[in-house]
Amino acid sequence: MIGFRTGRSPLHAAHPYTPLAIATALLCLVFAAQTPAAIGIFVLAGIVLAIAGSSLGYVAKPALMLAIPTLVLLFILHGLLGPEPRHALGPLHVSDSGLTEAIVLGGRITAILFAFLTVLATVSPDRLVEAMTERRVSFGATYLLVSTLTLVPRMRRRAAQILEAQQCRGLRLGGSPLARIMALGPLVLPLVLGALAEVDEQVLALDTRGVTSGRVRTAMDPPPDSAAQWAIRWICVCLVVGAWAERVRPLLMLIHPHLYVACR
Amino acid sequence: MPVSALVGMEALSFRYAGSTTYALSDVTLSVERGEVVLVAGRPGSGTSTLLLVAGAYAPRLVGGAIEGGLSISASRPSIVFATPWTQLTGLCRTVFAEVAFGPASHALPRERIRALVGLQLERLGVAHLSTRDPATLSGGELQRVIVAAALALEPDLLLLDDPAAELDPAAADALYGLLKETAAEGVGVLVATPDVERGARVASRAIVLEAGRVIHDGEPAGALA
Numbered sequence: 126m127i128g129f130r131t132g133r134s135p136l137h138a139a140h141p142y143t144p145l146a147i148a149t150a151l152l153c154l155v156f157a158a159q160t161p162a163a164i165g166i167f168v169l170a171g172i173v174l175a176i177a178g179s180s181l182g183y184v185a186k187p188a189l190m191l192a193i194p195t196l197v198l199l200f201i202l203h204g205l206l207g208p209e210p211r212h213a214l215g216p217l218h219v220s221d222s223g224l225t226e227a228i229v230l231g232g233r234i235t236a237i238l239f240a241f242l243t244v245l246a247t248v249s250p251d252r253l254v255e256a257m258t259e260r261r262v263s264f265g266a267t268y269l270l271v272s273t274l275t276l277v278p279r280m281r282r283r284a285a286q287i288l289e290a291q292q293c294r295g296l297r298l299g300g301s302p303l304a305r306i307m308a309l310g311p312l313v314l315p316l317v318l319g320a321l322a323e324v325d326e327q328v329l330a331l332d333t334r335g336v337t338s339g340r341v342r343t344a345m346d347p348p349p350d351s352a353a354q355w356a357i358r359w360i361c362v363c364l365v366v367g368a369w370a371e372r373v374r375p376l377l378m379l380i381h382p383h384l385y386v387a388c389r
Numbered sequence: 390m391p392v393s394a395l396v397g398m399e400a401l402s403f404r405y406a407g408s409t410t411y412a413l414s415d416v417t418l419s420v421e422r423g424e425v426v427l428v429a430g431r432p433g434s435g436t437s438t439l440l441l442v443a444g445a446y447a448p449r450l451v452g453g454a455i456e457g458g459l460s461i462s463a464s465r466p467s468i469v470f471a472t473p474w475t476q477l478t479g480l481c482r483t484v485f486a487e488v489a490f491g492p493a494s495h496a497l498p499r500e501r502i503r504a505l506v507g508l509q510l511e512r513l514g515v516a517h518l519s520t521r522d523p524a525t526l527s528g529g530e531l532q533r534v535i536v537a538a539a540l541a542l543e544p545d546l547l548l549l550d551d552p553a554a555e556l557d558p559a560a561a562d563a564l565y566g567l568l569k570e571t572a573a574e575g576v577g578v579l580v581a582t583p584d585v586e587r588g589a590r591v592a593s594r595a596i597v598l599e600a601g602r603v604i605h606d607g608e609p610a611g612a613l614a
Binding site for chain 2: 272275327328331333338340343
């Protein structure tokens with residue numbers, strides 16, 4: 126799993142809100158899209174985003190490691206066990222609508238993975254904190270977002286430390302699949318308990334640094350923003366609103382028929 | 390207890406949540422501006438708990454219950470734990486940002502924060518580390534950074550739990566000298582340490598705890614016995 130890597134790509138240099146806005150827009154748009162062709166465009170957009178962040182090689186491996194098993198599972202569930210009519214695909218009889226469903230769902234997951242893993246790789250947590258502090262976002266919300274973005278690398282680091290410690294005490298990681306599964310026991314419990322203890326420590330650490338002072342924090346080094354980046358973020362918002370407007374309209378009719386007529 | 394005391398405890402007892410035994414029992418003491426008070430005692434005697442209570446971190450953050458009198462007039466207490474790696478915010482990629490985090494939380498102006506951070510990093514001898522990632526520092530470097538972060542908050546009460554645990558003898562001497570300087574600026578300093586000899590050299594008073602009870606409150610030499 127991945128975390129932030131320093132770099133000189135446009136996404137690294139951008140205001141942290143910009144890659145976040147693009148990835149969030151991609152998430153919303155890919156769920157508004159219904160056809161495999163449209164989904165394919167968004168998968169491509171996710172890959173382009175990773176290229177823009179000079180992170181394709183870094184992001185592709187974990188993205189595909191998560192996406193491929195999901196796609197296989199979706200193919201079995203929807204493609205092979207889906208409804209009639211079916212057509213022959215080699216020795217398999219594949220459901221037409223089920224295959225489409227599998228491609229749509231799998232494509233959505235793939236596009237989201239590429240987009241958000243690129244965000245993890247290119248958005249520096251400390252720059253994000255500064256950006257949110259400058260915009261006067263509450264520290265609680267800032268901490269929640271940033272700690273979520275850094276959760277995986279932190280857990281991975283802790284897991285590596287625990288494994289090293291357990292190996293020093295004689296834990297063997299190799300061998301049969303069963304032996305490997307058994308080796309998870311000495312890892313998982315200390316990992317979970319350690320994570321819980323870390324929360325307590327973090328509460329104390331942050332409290333001693335005055336985050337509960339109730340004052341609006343000073344942004345020490347806010348990342349530069351630009352009109353072009355504002356425009357990109359607003360385009361993202363407009364695209365999402367535009368894509369979802371058509372799907373929200375029937376709901377609007379149910380809630381407020383007059384407003385629905387006005388919208389038409 | 391004196392009216393000018395930053396912290397005053399009057400027959401105070403404290404126990405942690407779920408515990409039937411008291412971590413502190415019948416403790417009466419005060420800490421005033423300008424004094425370095427050494428807190429000594431065996432492991433488990435309640436020295437760390439005493440600091441947490443004095444800074445109002447216990448029971449507010451760690452749970453538990455207080456009985457007896459406690460008055461805290463210190464408006465800006467600051468604490469340094471014995472395990473500096475647990476005191477990192479986890480949100481800063483440079484030592485400078487780590488030390489600036491506290492003053493920024495108190496909404497000080499940017500220029501003032503820069504000056505404060507620069508000053509404290511210099512005083513602790515870690516200015517050359519200002520662009521380093523805190524996660525890559527050695528234990529001793531990190532401990533000095535955390536003390537700098539505590540001082541950058543401009544505390545009126547400084548609480549330190551074994552602040553020289555990770556330091557070599559020369560750095561430990563320098564740190565204790567700095568604590569004396571800090572007290573001379575009008576800060577009340579309460580330092581818990583097993584290194585009683587070094588602590589007694591700079592302390593104006595010593596408190597010795599045994600099983601949560603004060604068995605000595607007076608001359609630092611008394612703690613050496």
